[in-house]
Amino acid sequence: MSNLSCVEICAGAGGQALGLERANFDAQALVEIDNRCCETLRYNRPQWNVVEGDVKEFDGSSYKGVELLAGGVPCPPFSKAGKQLGKNDERDLFPEAVRLVDEIRPNAVMLENVRGFLDAVFEDYRLKLKRKLQRMGYVVDWRLLNASDYGVSQLRPRVVIVAIKKELADNFHWCTPNDFNPPTVGELLLDQMKENGWRGANTWAKQADDIAPTIVGGSKKHGGPDLGPTRAKKAWATLGVNGMTIANEPPEKDHIGMPRLTVEMVARIQGFPDDWKFLGKKTPAYRQVGNAFPPPVAHAVAAQIEQCLAARKLFAVAG
Numbered sequence: 001m002s003n004l005s006c007v008e009i010c011a012g013a014g015g016q017a018l019g020l021e022r023a024n025f026d027a028q029a030l031v032e033i034d035n036r037c038c039e040t041l042r043y044n045r046p047q048w049n050v051v052e053g054d055v056k057e058f059d060g061s062s063y064k065g066v067e068l069l070a071g072g073v074p075c076p077p078f079s080k081a082g083k084q085l086g087k088n089d090e091r092d093l094f095p096e097a098v099r100l101v102d103e104i105r106p107n108a109v110m111l112e113n114v115r116g117f118l119d120a121v122f123e124d125y126r127l128k129l130k131r132k133l134q135r136m137g138y139v140v141d142w143r144l145l146n147a148s149d150y151g152v153s154q155l156r157p158r159v160v161i162v163a164i165k166k167e168l169a170d171n172f173h174w175c176t177p178n179d180f181n182p183p184t185v186g187e188l189l190l191d192q193m194k195e196n197g198w199r200g201a202n203t204w205a206k207q208a209d210d211i212a213p214t215i216v217g218g219s220k221k222h223g224g225p226d227l228g229p230t231r232a233k234k235a236w237a238t239l240g241v242n243g244m245t246i247a248n249e250p251p252e253k254d255h256i257g258m259p260r261l262t263v264e265m266v267a268r269i270q271g272f273p274d275d276w277k278f279l280g281k282k283t284p285a286y287r288q289v290g291n292a293f294p295p296p297v298a299h300a301v302a303a304q305i306e307q308c309l310a311a312r313k314l315f316a317v318a319g
Contacts, residue, residue: 007104109163
């Protein structure tokens with residue numbers, strides 16, 4: 001069976017795109033405004049059509065009929081870490097997503113955002129979004145998914161919104177959480193911590209006996225990379241990790257004290273494969289990782305959408 005086509009907006013450094021790829025979707029276009037993210041996408045997948053620019057200027061009409069429109073629209077308008085301005089935040093791109101749904105009329109839509117999107121203050125916003133999609137003929141639902149339920153060694157709740165054309169919606173079923181726990185941070189990163197021969201790696205791994213707190217990507221408006229606000233740094237410290245900065249290399253053989261994580265370690269915690277390279281210096285590379293949608297979660301949802309749309313093709317052939 002041939003792969004299904006998709007367009008992704010706000011593609012970032014490829015977290016959702018990797019999940020879509022694993023679920024047998026072929027990217028017809030990946031729209032992203034950040035130059036570093038675009039470089040990362042092009043480096044890892046030279047065959048992808050990376051459209052560098054503002055999604056507000058992206059015309060979806062030439063992609064009419066693509067099976068899936070996906071995207072991780074910016075989180076700040078709904079994040080508890082910000083002012084939660086919602087529709088009044090200039091970074092709110094849900095209206096652009098709705099415009100593109102109208103232009104492309106895909107069979108399915110998959111949008112990701114932060115847990116704050118479900119806060120009571122945004123109830124009217126959610127219902128208006130739902131009604132707009134319903135008027136276009138879609139059945140709309142959303143779920144709060146925990147990344148740790150899908151193999152990611154991190155406490156990372158994310159809202160996923162799925163809209164399916166009404167005539168296909170009965171074939172869609174939400175993904176089922178794993179019935180096993182993901183690896184602990186110690187289990188996951190032990191080999192990377194040992195790369196330079198650190199003698200304390202095994203002892204450290206035993207202490208790092210839980211999943212990670214939420215990785216925070218941060219903003220270009222703020223300083224260098226770290227592992228989040230004070231509360232997050234304290235959580236990292238209980239795992240034996242120094243969250244104040246990101247390291248260039250794994251700890252040396254005689255390292256004393258808590259190790260810092262490298263960009264590669266953080267990427268593994270996010271669920272990226274080790275061969276996915278993030279271009280740019282440490283700070284922009286870390287932000288690319290931290291702001292990503294974990295590929296295993298994207299894959300879990302996208303696989304259900306793929307099954308839904310594939311079922312429609314099978315019925316068509318049988319008919």
